[in-house]
Amino acid sequence: MNPSEATAGLPSEALAQTVAELAAELPAGHVAAWAGVLASVQRSEATVEAALIDARPGYAVAAHARRLVAVWRSHAPDLPGAAVALALRSAAHLQRRAEVRRTELVVSGPSSPAVAVRLTRSVVVELIRQARRSLLMVSFAAYGVAEVVAEVSAAADRGVRVDLVSESGTADGGPLRGVTGADVFAGLGDRVTCWHWPVAARRQPGRSLPALHAKVIAADTDAALVSSANLTDRALSDNLEVGVVVRDPDAVRRLVDHFAALTDPRAGVLRRL
Structure with a gap:
C-alpha cells in the first residue's frame, strides 16, 4: 500500500482545522446537538446544513453550519458523518481541557x-x-x-x-x-x-x-x-x-x-x- 492509499478517506487539513475552530467557537450545547445530527447521516448531504441549524438555533449558527458542510463536501465528501461527529466531540473535549488549564x-x-x-x-x-x-x-x-x-x-x-x-x-x-x-x-x-x-x-x-x-x-x-x-x-x-x-x-x-x-x-x- 502506497502512502496515498494509506491516507485515502482521511479528513483533510482544511476539515480538521474547521472542526477545531468550530469546537472553540460553539457552546457546549451546540457541539452536542451538532454531533447528534452528524452521527445520524452518512455523507455531507444537502439537508445536513438545515438540520444543524434547526438542532440548536443561535447567533451566527447558520454561517457556522454552512462553513462546516462546505468544507466537508469539498475536502472529504466520502467521510461518514459519524467520523465528523467524533472529530467535533474530540476537538471540543480538548478545547475544554485547554480552557481548564489556562x-x-x-x-x-x-x-x-x-x-x-x-x-x-x-x-x-x-x-x-x-x-x-x-x-x-x-x-x-x-x-x-x-x-x-x-x-x-x-x-x-x-x-x-x-x-x-x-x-x-x-x-x-x-x-x-x-x-x-x-x-x-x-x-x-x-x-x-x-x-x-x-x-x-x-x-x-x-x-x-x-x-x-x-x-x-x-x-x-x-x-x-x-x-x-x-x-x-x-x-x-x-x-x-x-x-x-x-x-x-x-x-x-x-x-x-x-x-x-x-x-x-x-x-x-x-x-x-
Missing part, C-alpha cells in the same frame, strides 16, 4: 490597555472562596488585609484546612520587621496552621540568611496564584505587582506537594508555630 495574568497597581488583566485582590478572594478541602497561603509579609482574614475565617468554618507559611520576625531572628503573618491571622486561633522556616535551620556559614520569599495561594489542587505580591493591603491593591493564576491541576498539585514535603515533620525544613 493561565491568567494578575496585577496590582497601574494597569495598561495592552492586555486584559485581573486585579490581585479580587483573585485572592476568589481563590479562598473556591477552596473546598485545603488552602495553602505563602507570603513573606502580611499586614492588614481584613477582607482576606474574613474570607479565610469563612473557609475554615466550612471545613477547609488552612496552612499559612510566612517569614519569621526579628524577635525570632528572622528578617521581617514588625507584624508577621502569624500575627495577622492570630485571631483565627487553631483554625489556621501557621508555619515558619526556623532561622537555625537555614543559617549557612559565611553567607547571609536566606529568606522565605515565595508568594503563593493554592485552592485545593485546582488553582494557584503565584505572584510577587505579599499579603498586604498595598501589595494587593497599590503596588506594581504581577502574577499568574495557574489552573493546570498537575502543576498545582506539584506545587502543593512541594510545600507538604517542606512541612513534613519527619524531613521538612518548615516548622509549625
Whole structure:
C-alpha cells in the first residue's frame, strides 16, 4: 500500500482545522446537538446544513453550519458523518481541557490597555472562596488585609484546612520587621496552621540568611496564584505587582506537594508555630 492509499478517506487539513475552530467557537450545547445530527447521516448531504441549524438555533449558527458542510463536501465528501461527529466531540473535549488549564495574568497597581488583566485582590478572594478541602497561603509579609482574614475565617468554618507559611520576625531572628503573618491571622486561633522556616535551620556559614520569599495561594489542587505580591493591603491593591493564576491541576498539585514535603515533620525544613 502506497502512502496515498494509506491516507485515502482521511479528513483533510482544511476539515480538521474547521472542526477545531468550530469546537472553540460553539457552546457546549451546540457541539452536542451538532454531533447528534452528524452521527445520524452518512455523507455531507444537502439537508445536513438545515438540520444543524434547526438542532440548536443561535447567533451566527447558520454561517457556522454552512462553513462546516462546505468544507466537508469539498475536502472529504466520502467521510461518514459519524467520523465528523467524533472529530467535533474530540476537538471540543480538548478545547475544554485547554480552557481548564489556562493561565491568567494578575496585577496590582497601574494597569495598561495592552492586555486584559485581573486585579490581585479580587483573585485572592476568589481563590479562598473556591477552596473546598485545603488552602495553602505563602507570603513573606502580611499586614492588614481584613477582607482576606474574613474570607479565610469563612473557609475554615466550612471545613477547609488552612496552612499559612510566612517569614519569621526579628524577635525570632528572622528578617521581617514588625507584624508577621502569624500575627495577622492570630485571631483565627487553631483554625489556621501557621508555619515558619526556623532561622537555625537555614543559617549557612559565611553567607547571609536566606529568606522565605515565595508568594503563593493554592485552592485545593485546582488553582494557584503565584505572584510577587505579599499579603498586604498595598501589595494587593497599590503596588506594581504581577502574577499568574495557574489552573493546570498537575502543576498545582506539584506545587502543593512541594510545600507538604517542606512541612513534613519527619524531613521538612518548615516548622509549625
